Amino acid sequence: MxxxxxxxxxxxxxxxxxxxxxxxxxxxxxxxxxxxxxxxxxxxxxxxxxxxxxxxxxxxxxxxxxxxxxxxxxxxxxxxxxxxxxxxxxxxxxxxxxxxxxxxxxxxxxxxxxxxxxxxxxxxxxxxxxxxxxxxxxxxxxxxxxxxxxxxxxxxxxxxxxxxxxxxxxxxxxxxxxxxxGNLDRDKLYRLLTGVSGLDIPATVHATRAQLSSLSEGRIACEDIAGELHFPMIARPRGSHAGVGLAKLDDASALAAYLAEREEQDFFVARFVDYVSPDGLYRKYRLAMVDGKPYACHMAIADRWDIWYLNAYMAFSEEKRAEEAIFMLDFDHAFAARHRSALDEMSRRVGLDYFIVDCAENQDGELLVFEADNTAVVHNMDSPVVFPYKPPQMRNIFAAFAAMLSRHGEASEGGAT
Structure with missing residues (x-):
């Protein structure tokens, strides 16, 4: 009933x-x-x-x-x-x-x-x-x-x-x-986090196929969709994840070609931020926010901006894995310390007990936030032979998550019997 x-x-x-x-x-x-x-x-x-x-x-x-x-x-x-x-x-x-x-x-x-x-x-x-x-x-x-x-x-x-x-x-x-x-939706997250000192999050706005078609044909300008929007821009179908339909569009003709390949009617668009490091590589991070504290989940390194862990081929590069290991080992007094104020304020505004952040550092050293959600996978499946530094870090995250649940559970009237 x-x-x-x-x-x-x-x-x-x-x-x-x-x-x-x-x-x-x-x-x-x-x-x-x-x-x-x-x-x-x-x-x-x-x-x-x-x-x-x-x-x-x-x-x-x-x-x-x-x-x-x-x-x-x-x-x-x-x-x-x-x-x-x-x-x-x-x-x-x-x-x-x-x-x-x-x-x-x-x-x-x-x-x-x-x-x-x-x-x-x-x-x-x-x-x-x-x-x-x-x-x-x-x-x-x-x-x-x-x-x-x-x-x-x-x-x-x-x-x-x-x-x-x-x-x-x-x-x-x-x-x-x-x-x-509900605040984790891409356009809502931007409105929630805009103005956080030391945090860069491009305005992600909803655009219809009709609007983007008009833009590709020169009948409207980028600013008619959003004030800070300009070419090059990032586009993706609304509701998509894991890079499905994600594209960098350098000009109106690239937008027209993109629309010709897609059937969706609704999209998210945002200005492109070139977060390339001085060595020509891009570094993207996944953090778990547990009870307000950040934990390192992974670091992907590649020569392309549209990276996630699988297409960075970390398992095939000992040099990349060595850098990821240092990132995890030094996380609390390096990355997390550099961005402590931004991470603390982001956690306060989001308000969730547990969520995941995909991010990078822009060329001004700010925390560049791509996405936050509560459903990204955090796991301990990677080979301990290839990634010996990962199991201890994953166990730290799991222990923090269990401790958070236990702390709240202890406040309830009953316990497990």
Missing amino acids: QHPVSTPIGMTVPDYADRIGFAQLTRRAFEGVDLHPLRDQLVARIAEGAALAGEGLDLSLITQLLGDKEQGLAIQSEVLTFHQLFRTPCAGPKPGLRVLALAADIDMGGNTPIEFLLEGSDIELLTLYVVKGVGLPEKLPDHDVAIVVASDSEECREALALIEKAAPHWPRPLLNRPDLI
Whole structure:
């Protein structure tokens, strides 16, 4: 029965379904394990009518990992029509803390991959999918602390709105509150962070295909879309991630060619910032902000501006990895110290307990912010042989995240029993 969201919310013993889960299955795929046999086994169980809800959700994820996003989402939505609560057990025999993650019915990258952050801990994770037409249950599963893991994307808006209505009556501490997650959208983030001393964030503005077509044809100027916009500019389809559709456009003819290749109707555009280092290389950083404190996640180095970790080919360069290792080792008294004021103010304005920042340093030495979100992957899957400096750093982040949850959990009325 759906909760009316305007009255106090009770709690009850959870009726969950166990699953292999996001972290384990993604790790298997990352390590090159063939997931087809497991997929076929789960499909057979469904055909026999013997599959459990957790197995159905695992099948959805495996299908997405194998490249069929549409079919994977169809399986997930079907499973979620009859079961919304799933458990990922803790590493120990008894949980020291019970965390309730509030997720949306979206693809595998649309919710915070919290399972990675809890690997090896004594924290039991319950994930409750807040589904359209179903909403929140009349009584929540018993937990010590809750955290919203749905993203700021359009597909999550209804789930976030349902959680936001219930938030004032939540029986336990609720982290990453839904009203704050909405501020991470690219255009809203610029408005939120503009004016922070020592921080550079280009105005990211929404532009329609019609506006950009007019610009490419010379019928309007860049400033007619946004005051600080000029060529060269960065364009991407609205709602895209991981570099999909991202392009640097040097002039109107480049814009016209870009539009001819894209079918989307809505885009984000921003001025291009050339953040190249004196040695001709670009350096892009991913930080995790946990309880207001920054932690280094990775450093990507490449000879191209449009970099992320995979296309920087860090695994093939001992020199790059040595620089990343120093970046992590010296982070607190080097990068974090240089940008402490900007990072502190950004954390205060964003207001979330946990979020991720992709950033660089511009040629004036300021913190150049590209994006902030609550769903970027922070993991410990990289080879400890190739990246020996990473596991200790990842464990530091995981420990900080667990400590944050525990601190809030201790403030709740009950503990795990």
